[in-house]
Amino acid sequence: MGIILEVKNLTKKFGGLTAVNDFSFEIKRGEFVGLIGPNGAGKTTVFNLISGRDKPSSGSIRFDGVNITGLKPYKIVNLGIARTFQLVRSFKFLSLLDNISVSCLSKRGKAVSKKIGTEEYASSILTSVGLVDKATIPPVVLPHGDLRKLQIGKAIGTNPELLLLDEPFSGLSHEEKVGITDLIKKLHADGVTIFMTGHVLRELMTLVPRVIAMHQGKFIIDGSPEEVANNKIVLEAYLGRGAGFA
Amino acid sequence: MQSTKIKEISYESKKIKKGTIKYKINNFPDYLKSWVKTFSGALTLFCLIILIVIPFLSTEQSYVEFFLPHFTLAMIFAILAASWDLLTGISGQISFGQSIFFGIAGYLCAYLIDYQGFPIWLSIIIGTAGAVFFSLIIGIPALRLKGPYLALGTLVFSIILLKLFLLGSLSEWLFGSEGISGLPKMSESSVLTYFIVFITMIITFIAIIQISKSKLGTIFKSIRDDETGSEASGINTTKYKIIAFMLSGVFAGIAGTYYALYNTAVNPTGNFGVTISFFAILMASLGGLATITGSAMGAFFFIFVEYILIELGAADYVQLIFALTLILVVRFADRGILKPTLERLKDLWDVLLGK
C-alpha cells in the first residue's frame, strides 16, 4: 500500500535546547504505530512538526510522497493528517455538535458534508464516539474522558488518512480508556493509519504491533513491543521514572 | 474508506430543517405566531413597533428637528456597535479600529459628493467599498498579530490615520483639520432620514445575526474560542479573519457614511477619533458581547443617558462618565448589563405566564 509518512533527519532546536535530534522513520499506509518515550522525550514536538504547528530546524517530512515540511497546519490537515492534543482543547462556547461541525467545514470535511449535509456528518461522528446524546451541550461540563472522545471526533471530521493521537489515554479512568481504545481500534479497522504517543508502556504495548522509542529527542529503536520492552537503552531511560511496564 | 460510513447514514434529514430561512418563509404565518409568543420575539416586536411609531408622535418643530434626529443617531451608532460585536464578540478579533472604516467611508463619501458631484447613494456605496478595500490593505500585515497585539495594533493604526488627516503638510491634501463641510442631508425630511436609517439598521442586524448563526458564524466562533484548534480542524484561519474584518468594515463603513450625512460634514477628530472606536466598544459591551442585539440596546441607552447628562449641565463630563462606565461594565458585568437585565425580565415573564 505504500509509505504514507516519511520523516528524515528531523531536528528541532529551541534556543539552546535540541528537542528533536536527527529523527528518522517511515510509516506505511494502514499501520498502527506507537511512539514512546519518557516525559520530555520530544514526542509532542515530533507531532507538532508533522502537523505544522512548528517548523523544523532541519530535516524533511513527506506525506504520501508530498513534501509537507513547514506547511501551514490547515494545509496539512487538508492533505489528510489530523491530530489530537495532549492538553485537551475545545471550542468552549460552542455545542458539541458545532465543535465537530468545524472540522466538517474543512476542505476535506466538506467533500463528505456536501454529500450528506454538515449536520448529518457531524451527528454521525458524535454517534460514533458515543457523545450524540450530549450534542447540544457545550464542552465545559463534560468529564475528561468525554473531552478526549470529542477531540478524536473533531479529528475524524476532517476525514483523515493519518491520525496522530497525542497521549489519548492521559488522565482517564479504566472504563474511559476502554472506550477510547475501542474507538481507536475501530478507526484503524476503517482504514485510518494511526500514529499514537504514550509514556505509559503497558497501554501501548497491548494495542500496537509496532513501537518507535525515543529519548531526549533521539531515536532509540523501532520494533515490536517485545523487542522495545527488552531494549537496554529504553529500560535505562525509564528506570527511576516510575512509569510501569509489563 | 469513508464510503462505508456514508452508506450507514440515513438520508432522511434532507427534509427542510426547522431553523432555516426556507422553513420560515414557507411557514410564515405560523412561524410568526410562534415567534411572537416567545419572550425575545415579543420584546423585539414591541421595540420595533415603538421605533416605527416614534416619528409620528409629534409634528412640533423642536421634536422633529431636534429630538427625532437623536434616535437616528442612536441607530447609526447601533450599526457601528454591531459591526464591532461581529468582529470582536463573534470572531474574537479584538479591534480598537472601527474608527478606521468609519472615517474612511465617511471621508470618501463626503469627497465624492462635494468635490465630484456624485449622487448620494453612489457615494455611500463607493465610500463603504473604499473602507472595505482599505481594511484589506491593513488586514494583511495586521493579522500577523494575535489577541492583545492586534488590539494595540488596531488602536495604533487608527491613531496614525487620525494624525495623517490632522497634522503635517500631508493633511493639506486631505482637507486638513477642517475637513469637508456643506454636505447635503440624507433627505430633507428628518422623518424620511429616520426611516432610511431604521431600515438599514434592521437589515444590518438581520444580516449579522444570520451570519452568526450560519456555518460561517460557527467558523468565526471557533477561531474566537481556540484559534489553534480551529487551524488543526483544517480551517484557514487567516482567510476567515480577513473575511471577518471585511464584513465588519462593510457595516462600520455604512455607519460612517450615514454619520457624515447626518452631520453634513466630516473632520479628522470627529470621524477618525479614538472616541468613535470607544463608542462602538462601549455600546456593544453594555448590551452584551457577542449578543449583537445588545449593540442596539447599548446605543439607545447611550444616547438616552447622554441626553440626560447634557440636560443636567454635565456635557463636558459625558465621555469621562462613559469611560468609567466601560471600566465598570468590563470589570463587573462582562456579559453586559442590558442583556442580563432582559433575562431577569424574561424569567418574570415566564412566571407571569404561569410556566
Place this chain on the structure above:
Amino acid sequence: MAGEIINFLFTGTLSGAYISLIALGYSLVYGVGHIMNLSHGSFFMLTGYLLLWFMNFFYDFLWLSVLLSIVIVTTIGGLAYILLIKPLQETSVGVVLITFGLAFGIEQYVLIISGTDSFAINSYLLVQGYTEIFGYRMINQFILLIVTSLLIVSTFALFINKSKLGKSIRAVSQDREAATLMGINSNRILLYTVMISAFLASIAGFLYLPAAALSGPSMGFSSLTSAFAVVILGGMGSLIGSVVGSYIVGFVTSYTINFIPNGPSWAHLIPIIIIIMMLLIRPQGLFGKKELM
C-alpha cells in the same frame, strides 16, 4: 550641514532616551505578566499634567510637586493592577478593554481640566540653558535626560539580573506557576512590575516634558503608538529590544526630519511605516522569539 548632522544625532539620541524609558516599562509588563496595558502612555502624559496643576500650589517647593506627581502616577499603576487588571487576567480581552477604558478616562479627565491647549512647564527644568557645539545648541535638560536615561537603563539591567527582586521578576516571566511553587508571590511581583513600569514612564515625563512642553492629552495615546513601534521592532518582552528599538525609532525619525525633503511633515507616520515593514518581514522583532506572537 554640520548643524544638521549634529541635530540628527542629538534629537535621535534624545528621542531614543525618553522613549526607551516608556517602552522598557511597557515591554516589561507584557513580558512578565502577559498584560497589555493600554493605559501605559497615559502614565507619561498624566505626570506632565500633574506637574502643571501642582505648579501653582507648590511654587516654592516644586520638588514636592515632582514627588507627589510621580507617587500619584506610580500608585495609579498599582491600583490599576489590583482593581482592574488582576481580576481580569484570565481573559486577554478583558485586560485590554479595561486598560483602554482607563486610558480613555484619564485622557478625558485631563481634557476637562486643561483642554487641548499646549502648556509649558519649564519651572521644572533641572538644568537651564543650552550648550553650544559647532554652532548647534543642545538644550541642557535634554543632555541630562540622555545621561539619566542611559544610567537608569543600565541600573535596571543590573537590577533585573543581580537583585533578588529582579531575579524573582525573571522567574515569574519565564514560568509563573513554577515561580509560585518556588515560594515567590507571583501576584506581588506583578504588582511591583506594573508599578515599576509606571514609575519609569513617569520619570520619562518628568525629565522630558519640562523642556518639550505639554501638547495635549493626546500625548498619552501618541506615546503608546511610539512604544508599540518600538516593541514590534525590538520584539515584545525583550528588554534589549525595547532599548535598541527606541534608539532606532528615534534616529529614523530624526533622519527623516533632517535629511528627507518635506521630512517634518510626515515624521509622525514613521512609527506605522516601521510597524508595517516589521510585520511583513520579521514579525517577532529583532530580538523577539517567534512564540511570543
